Amino acid sequence: MSNLIAIRDAGVAIDGNGSLYSPAKEKATNRGVYNGWSSLSLRRAKQLLGAAKTKLLFGLLALCFFAALTSRFSYMMGWDLHYPSSVYFPSRVGYTVLMNTWKQNSLLKQAVAHYASCRGVEAIHIVWSESEPPSENLKSYLKNTVYSKSQKVHKPNFRFHINAENNLNNRFKPIEGLKTDAVFSVDDNVIVPCPTLDFAFNVWRSASSTMVGFVPRVHLVDKEQNNVPYYRYEGWWSVWWMGTYSMVLSKAAFFHKKYLDIYTNDMHPSIQDYVSRERNCEDIAMSLLIANSTGSPPIWVKGKIYEIGASSISDLKGHSESRSKCLNDFISLYGTVPLVSTNMKAVNAWNEWLW
Structure with missing residues (x-):
């Protein structure tokens, strides 16, 4: 009895499964620490996905800038005799x-x-x-x-x-x-x-x-x-x-x-x-x-x-x-x-x- 009373006095109880019960353990469980790796993995996956989106966005911006710079450089440095027109004119309106x-x-x-x-x-x-x-x-x-x-x-x-x-x-x-x-x-x-x-x-x-x-x-x-x-x-x-x-x-x-x-x-x-x-x-x-x-x-x-x-x-x-x-x-x-x-x-x- 003394041992049990000592434990209870310390703020620890025995749960229904015979295990020690702790409020700290309950909070940790609610946060997912003792609920396997599902919640942690989900958070990490979200973080990785967010990072991937950011990298993809910067990559697309860099690609657009490079394309524009290349086009501008080509325009300044030379010309193509057979470069097609970007404007369409119907027949007999040219x-x-x-x-x-x-x-x-x-x-x-x-x-x-x-x-x-x-x-x-x-x-x-x-x-x-x-x-x-x-x-x-x-x-x-x-x-x-x-x-x-x-x-x-x-x-x-x-x-x-x-x-x-x-x-x-x-x-x-x-x-x-x-x-x-x-x-x-x-x-x-x-x-x-x-x-x-x-x-x-x-x-x-x-x-x-x-x-x-x-x-x-x-x-x-x-x-x-x-x-x-x-x-x-x-x-x-x-x-x-x-x-x-x-x-x-x-x-x-x-x-x-x-x-x-x-x-x-x-x-x-x-x-x-x-x-x-x-x-x-x-x-x-x-x-x-x-x-x-x-x-x-x-x-x-x-x-x-x-x-x-x-x-x-x-x-x-x-x-x-x-x-x-x-x-x-x-x-x-x-x-x-x-x-x-x-x-x-x-x-x-x-x-x-x-x-």
Whole structure:
């Protein structure tokens, strides 16, 4: 009895199974310590699952960042001639590529192959002004290239426009049976990636009366001669420094097909004669014509373009001076300055780091 009383006095009792009863043991049992490993395992499993979810989330974020960084790096470091456009255009709602070429068949083949792969292209027309017509082999090669590179069920129409004389006015002759309102005028050594080109086309569709392009230029007042302002033609660095432009060059620009007819049939004949004689400035003439018709500035689209092959005429000494002379001579024929300066720029937000 004394032993039993001593045990009870110590706060310990005998349970129904003859085992010692303890409140501490009961609490531990309720917490799962004496209830096997099920509760402990469950807690550990939940902890492991939570850790796995966290790692998976961080892994997905890292993968997305790496993919975005890789895409950005590829965009900055190079371009893919056959990179497909991400924009779909229904049949007959696209644009015509009007390409001027001159004794650069290897570049012409590259350019045609590239533009044939752009989904917005409905037709490719080559302005040929060489003394000899294109060979049958070249024509056959280019037609097959257009057919094989095009990603559309409806393949782009392909045609040569052969001219008897070498004249820069040839690039703006009207095209009979042209099925698109939009014309993308481009030189044979200029490559615009398809997504960039299709973005510019969408910009043009929002302002189809004006000129939309990738190569901005600006005119500035230089001085006065006999109380008449003399304007200076300025290139890219002036545009970059001031953030202002008043022209986009037809070496890579969209405009409405109606301007081909206006240039050829309604523009001041002296301007065509000037272009033919000087073998220069047809792009300035088109910029003045469209500005005079609309009273509006052009739209510069920000986008990387690539010039392939050898250097162009713009690299020759005295180029800026001759362009300035063209500009002032054309303005004197108009009797006014049609050009409108602007600092507006169309930017594709998907390609920008910050909005």
